[in-house]
Amino acid sequence: MKTSFFNKSVMGILVLVALSLSACAKKESSATRVAGRSNTPAVTQPNAVNSCGNASMNVGKIYDYYNSGSFESQVKSFISATLDPQTLGTISGNINDKTGIDFFGAFKFDSSGNLVAGSSTVLIKIFDSYAGQSYNGQVIQPYQVEFSAAxxxxxxxxxxxxxVKFSDSYGDIVFQGQYDGTLAQGNVTYQNRTAVNGYSPASGTLGQFKAYTCALIQ
Known part of the structure; x- marks a missing residue:
């Protein structure tokens, strides 16, 4: 099916707005999030140190176990701290769909069970319906939210x-769960402290998460 000129124009405007608003979340310190659509192709982000034997095992998923219609709404509420949610396309909560959320996490704990905050990171990649499409000769990248320290x-x-909690002036995001010898899984919640113009700070459950223990728990 061909994309109409109107649809291309709308997509172009939304993508340009999203790219321009990426600067709203500049990195101020090691714990402040960096958010936006990258101008360079997305690459697999291996964790610094883990015991997984396959690089593909570094990728975790944030999804909706019940695949309800509220997942997209929660994702857009979460990113409203740094981006007008209307500039995102559609997002599925089905863990097997093309659109959705990947994340790369490394949660490091000491022998007493306390988090080593400076060595704990998370990169969230939101693959909406625009990601992967071409516009003006460039492939649109997923919208990313990254914390370089917890x-x-x-x-x-x-x-x-x-x-594990990640926190900055924009708000908090918390991963709470359990793990075994294979998988770590649980819930991801968020509490925004700011919002872009036209919105109020949002909070809620972003979704459930699932990742290989060898990649996430260190």
Whole structure:
């Protein structure tokens, strides 16, 4: 099916707005998020150190277990701290769909179960319906939210439960879950402290997450 001139024009305007607003989330410190659509092709982001034998195992998923219609709404509410959510395309909560959320995390804990905040990171890649399309000779990249350091967290190696919080002036995002010898999984919640013009700070459950333990828990 051909894309009409009108649809191309609308997509172009939305993408240009998204790219221009990426500067709203400039990196101010090691714990401040960097958000935007990259101008360079997306590449697999291997964690710095982990025991996974395959690089593809570094990729985790944030999804909606029930695949409800609220997933897209929650994703757009989450990014409204740094971007007008109307500039995102559609996003599926189905873990197997083309659109959705990938994440690359590394949660490092010391022997006492406390998070080593400066060595704990997360990169969230939101693949909306625009990602992968071509516009003016460039491939549109996913919208990314990255934290290069965490704020706080703990792990209980007996019950195999953990909590990790990333925090900055835009808000908080929290990963809370459990793990076994294969998978780490749980819920991702967020609490925004700011919002772009026309919106109010939002909060809620972004979705469920699933990742290989060897990549996520360190």
């Amino acid at each position: 704020a706080s967290g703990t792990i209980n190696r007996n019950t195999r439960q953990f909590t």
